[in-house]
Amino acid sequence: MNKPAPTFYYPNPRTLHYCTQCGKSLERIIPPDDNRVRDACPHCGAVHYQNPRCVVGLVPILDERVLLCRRAIEPQYNKWTLPAGFMELGETTAQGAMREADEEAGAQIELGDLYTVIDVPHAEQVHFFYLAKVLSPELNPGSESLEADFFAFDEIPWDEIAFRTVSTTLEYLIQDFPTQQFPLRNYAISPEKARQS
Ligand SMILES: [Zn+2]
Numbered sequence: 001m002n003k004p005a006p007t008f009y010y011p012n013p014r015t016l017h018y019c020t021q022c023g024k025s026l027e028r029i030i031p032p033d034d035n036r037v038r039d040a041c042p043h044c045g046a047v048h049y050q051n052p053r054c055v056v057g058l059v060p061i062l063d064e065r066v067l068l069c070r071r072a073i074e075p076q077y078n079k080w081t082l083p084a085g086f087m088e089l090g091e092t093t094a095q096g097a098m099r100e101a102d103e104e105a106g107a108q109i110e111l112g113d114l115y116t117v118i119d120v121p122h123a124e125q126v127h128f129f130y131l132a133k134v135l136s137p138e139l140n141p142g143s144e145s146l147e148a149d150f151f152a153f154d155e156i157p158w159d160e161i162a163f164r165t166v167s168t169t170l171e172y173l174i175q176d177f178p179t180q181q182f183p184l185r186n187y188a189i190s191p192e193k194a195r196q197s
Contacts, residue, residue: 009075014050014124015039021046055127055165056096057084059173060109062134065150066173069104071162072146079162082129082169083107085144097130105148106140109133112182116169119188127165131182153177164189 019026019041026039031047039048059082060067068080083104087096094111101107112131119126134150141148151157153174161167168189176182 003074016048019044019046020048050124052121052124052126054087054093054096055084055125056087056093056100057082057127057129057166058097058101058109058111058132059115059129059169060101060105060107060132060134062137062150064177065152066156066170067105067107067134067139067148067150068156069141069145069148071144073144076162078146078160080157080160080166081162082166083148084127084129084166093128094130097128097132101132103142104145106138106142107148108135108138110135114184115182116165116172117184117186118165118168119186120165121188122191129165129169 015028016026016039018024022041022044024041024043026041026048028037029040030037031040034047039050040046041048067083069083070080071077083101084097085100085104087093088099091099093114098109098111101109109132112133114128115131116129117126118129137150139148156170158167161170168187169185172185173182
């Protein structure tokens with residue numbers, strides 16, 4: 001099988017063709033009292049609203065090193081990332097971040113403050129990264145990671161970072177670390193910037 005494009009994993013646009021309530025074909029309309037085009041079902045009346053997805057992750061620190069994972073999955077296979085992933089239904093952002101650290105690195109961590117909240121409107125996502133203290137150097141990467149390792153700040157493989165939300169979070173970390181003051185950083189990533197990565 002040929003390797004699918006990243007849009008295979010995260011369809012964008014996320015237009016639906018069939019109603020998940022009744023299975024009939026959908027149409028693209030602006031429903032009454034709405035101001036956006038939606039996938040709506042003329043058969044059962046369901047309106048299938050689409051909203052941004054949340055990605056939750058951690059900035060795990062041990063001494064003066066940061067924990068990164070090398071991705072064993074597409075997209076960005078073989079690139080390095082902070083432990084992060086899509087938030088699951090029924091969990092909080094903090095619970096999701098802790099779960100990803102366990103799944104991707106097998107790291108024992110103590111959760112810290114929320115650090116970066118990054119809007120990625122062109123990808124229809126919002127990314128949340130929490131600071132975290134790593135309690136033990138022992139790691140046990142799961143199936144989503146080829147390996148996990150700690151990097152001194154001057155050893156971070158910038159050319160092999162998977163996502164702009166990760167590299168910008170790491171840039172803020174290096175900027176803030178000397179003072180140990182980590183104000184919440186909320187910013188947006190544009191498509192132009194994303195293309196540079
Ligand atoms: Zn329907």
